[in-house]
Amino acid sequence: MRYLPIFVDTENKTILVVGGGAPAAAKIRTLIKTEATIKIVSPTVTADIKKYASENAKLSIEYRSIQNNDFDSVDFVYIATTDAEENKRLSKLAIDRGLMVNVADQKQDCSFISPAIVDRSPVVVAIGSEGAAPGLARTIKADIEARLPTSTGKIAFKIKELRSRLSRKFAAVPNRQRFWAEFFPRGQKLEAFLRKSPESIESLFEQKIAAQPEIMIGTVTLVGAGPGNLDLLTIGAQRKLHAADVIVYDRLVSQEILDMGRREARYIYVGKAPGDHTTRQEEINRILVEEALSGYDVVRLKGGDPLIFGRADEEIEALEMAAISYEIIPGITAAAAAAASIGASLTSRGHNRSIALLTGHDTKGFAEHDWASLARPESRAAIYMGLGAARFIQGRLMLHGAKEEYRVTVVENASRSDEKIVATTLGALVQDIEKYGIKGPAVVLLGFCPKQAGQADIKIRSARS
Known part of the structure; x- marks a missing residue:
């Protein structure tokens, strides 16, 4: 911009x-x-x-x-x-x-x-294209002109008058913000709302404010940001980001996803890097509870899906202990995005009846798994946080009978513009991670290789080519 x-x-x-x-x-x-x-x-x-x-x-x-x-x-x-x-x-x-x-x-x-302007003073909408497409800006203006009734300005002045009355009932800013968020309808219902008379708006206000409790506690929504590509963010996640007062986000959440949040929201970074957990989970739990008890609607924004290696269970437990209501908006997990990038199905009828989602690390260090089952030729698995444990994983699988030529694909930054795909083998896994500069975040797909039909459409660096 x-x-x-x-x-x-x-x-x-x-x-x-x-x-x-x-x-x-x-x-x-x-x-x-x-x-x-x-x-x-x-x-x-x-x-x-x-x-x-x-x-x-x-x-x-x-x-x-x-x-x-x-x-x-x-x-x-x-x-x-x-x-x-x-x-x-x-x-x-x-x-x-x-x-x-x-x-x-x-x-x-x-x-x-x-800019092109839609004037419903004091409501003014400005549309610009930085001079690139003034005709498009005028078209968008015409569309908004048709949607915003001429009565919009009168409604805005009535709301200004009602705000002072709301302040007398709710001293806390987040409580007032939530009231207005619930007061105004969305979509096509908003257009009908703006066509009401100022008197009917005041009557509706009186009904709503009488029904509100004196003390309002906020809510927390655990939102999956997906793998980072804005096109893969769910509509539910977008709606929650648009409405949030506070957004508590992780290191793996992309900037374009963060930009979907309200400009006025407070953004709290609680990211963790491998081996550097600057913000402890207990502190994250405290932040969520404290902000919600202060009356704010909080979005806990996590890369991928919050229910897969996102420590959602610990956050849910903390919220339940504080009697704070919560909601969960799932996201597209990195394994699904990585599989889509290489044109592979995570499950294949007649071949593998299951897919294992594993972590490379746990609280004790390198994570132990059922290596004997994973070493079977028909096994399929996606390993998260597996780069640092690559040599350990390689050794464990080969110790339990996996062949060096066993197919492995590493996908870094799945679905993003800087995505990198390395199709390799178990025997060459460690050296190819170093050779192609894979730093993470990455998913290690055991038993998978890119489909030939999709290779023309995706960027693949193959150790075997």
């Missing part, structure tokens, strides 16, 4: 518009809706600009050419003459004076650009 969308307070501000033709008129049509004083400098102006000036005391016209001192004592500048070179010169002059400048149809000379 190169252009930061912001709303600027125009009260007691002065805006200079240079130019008097159709491009300037288009800018002025929006500017007169603000509280700024507008100064227009141009030898000639269109009839509609004259009309705007006759109807708005805050708008003045000076019929002359622009002068350097016109840039004194103004806050923003819009340049819209018909001379592109003159526009460029004036833009540089204004920018050198530290002014914010917009030049009509000359994005390269702007220090800010104007």
Whole structure:
């Protein structure tokens, strides 16, 4: 995002518009809706600009050419003459004076650009494409225009009035935030809500506030973030992230997933790296309980699925002991994403009737498993956190009869743009992990190799090719 969308307070501000033709008129049509004083400098102006000036005391016209001192004592500048070179010169002059400048149809000379606007003041929606596709921005604007009733502004002013009454009932901010989150409907129901009269909104408010308890305790949702690809995040997870007051997240959660959360939410990082558990599980449990008891709706965001090697049972136990309600939103686990990347089914009819999901480490160090069963040719397993234990796993399997040529595939960052796939064998597993620079997070798939049909579509580094 190169252009930061912001709303600027125009009260007691002065805006200079240079130019008097159709491009300037288009800018002025929006500017007169603000509280700024507008100064227009141009030898000639269109009839509609004259009309705007006759109807708005805050708008003045000076019929002359622009002068350097016109840039004194103004806050923003819009340049819209018909001379592109003159526009460029004036833009540089204004920018050198530290002014914010917009030049009509000359994005390269702007220090800010104007978005398409849907005005239902005080509700204002701004849509921009950073100048890449203004037609698309206008189409999106038209769609939102049709969805937002003209009564939206009246409803917003009524809500402003009701907020002070809600503050008297709930002193705690999270309690008020939750009330409003539950008060406003979503989807198509919101459109119908905005068409109500301010009086009916107030009546609904009275009903809702009377039904609310004096003390509100928050909830905790354990949410699976999936393997990191935004396309694999569930709709349920997206909804919870949009509504959360606090997001407690792990190291393996990608930034694009975090960006789905509310901007106003608090983000608490509790990540753990192999061998570096900076935030102990007991501390994570304490954070979840403390935030919920303070009235906040909390999302505990975990990479993959929270119920698979995510220590969800410990967090659930802590929540139940504190009598805090919780919900679980499953996510796509890394083994499923890795299998999809290599075009393989985790189970195969007539071959393997089960798939083992294993961890390479436990509380005592390298994890012990039923190696004799895993060493059988027909066995299939996905090992999480297995890179550091690769030599141990290799030795245990071969000790119990697994052959060196036994097929193994390692998938690093499954489903992400930096995904790496290494198709190897049990005998070459350790050296190929080092050879191809696999650092993790990675899943070790025992008994699997990439399907030939899918190799043209995925990036594969094969130790056997």
